[in-house]
Amino acid sequence: MMSGSFAAQTAAGFTLQARRAVVPRRSYPLSKVYGLLEPGPVVLITTAGKRGANVMTQSWHTMLEFEPPLVACVVSNRNFTFDTLKATRECVIGIPTVEMAKKVVACGNCSGSKVDKFESIGLTPVPAASVRAPLIAECYANLECKVADTREVNRYCLFVLEVVKAWIDPARKRPRTIHHMGSGKFMVAGRIIKLASRMK
Numbered sequence: 001m002m003s004g005s006f007a008a009q010t011a012a013g014f015t016l017q018a019r020r021a022v023v024p025r026r027s028y029p030l031s032k033v034y035g036l037l038e039p040g041p042v043v044l045i046t047t048a049g050k051r052g053a054n055v056m057t058q059s060w061h062t063m064l065e066f067e068p069p070l071v072a073c074v075v076s077n078r079n080f081t082f083d084t085l086k087a088t089r090e091c092v093i094g095i096p097t098v099e100m101a102k103k104v105v106a107c108g109n110c111s112g113s114k115v116d117k118f119e120s121i122g123l124t125p126v127p128a129a130s131v132r133a134p135l136i137a138e139c140y141a142n143l144e145c146k147v148a149d150t151r152e153v154n155r156y157c158l159f160v161l162e163v164v165k166a167w168i169d170p171a172r173k174r175p176r177t178i179h180h181m182g183s184g185k186f187m188v189a190g191r192i193i194k195l196a197s198r199m200k
Helices: 004-021 080-088 098-108 117-121
Strands: 043-049 052-058 061-065 070-074 090-095 141-149 158-168 178-182 185-188
Touching: 043 080, 052 080, 052 098, 052 117, 070 141, 080 090, 090 158, 098 117, 098 178
Parallel strands: none
Antiparallel strands: 043 052, 043 090, 061 070, 070 158, 090 141, 141 158, 178 185
16 A cells, blocks of 8 residues: 555655646637637638629538538628528538639628629639529539528527538549638648548
């Protein structure tokens, strides 16, 4: 049995080692936390309302369910897209690749209330199968969505979208998406690794 004094000395030794092993840290601004946890690729959301088709850049989204696919998507009520999405209850989520980065940023730097983004930025609208909002020809993937739940819209501007039809470009074998880190910085998806896993 370990004596009380020896146990105390051992515990003290471990505590001292733990203190020495602490990695240096500095406080991080709460306003920048989203850049550390950004959940997925930057996307382009299209809608179609009384004033025609529009597209916005968006990066605050996350998967909620496998099948049917449900996506939680935050669209600020200050965005031109907000009212159209709320009224029509449908949209398309286009997934661009790094080759489209400058167009994606340009799309986020202007408002559809003042300019036709498809024409001015050089994006090609393509009719969708299940919704009025258009697909974007230049995107690697397009997800046709219908609003499934609006209970958190008034509080958090959060729409739950159900993907009702999905399209990909089979010619693009290794698409590299872009991920927003804040302040104009983006991370590009890179090398893929595969490990033994029981996760879906």
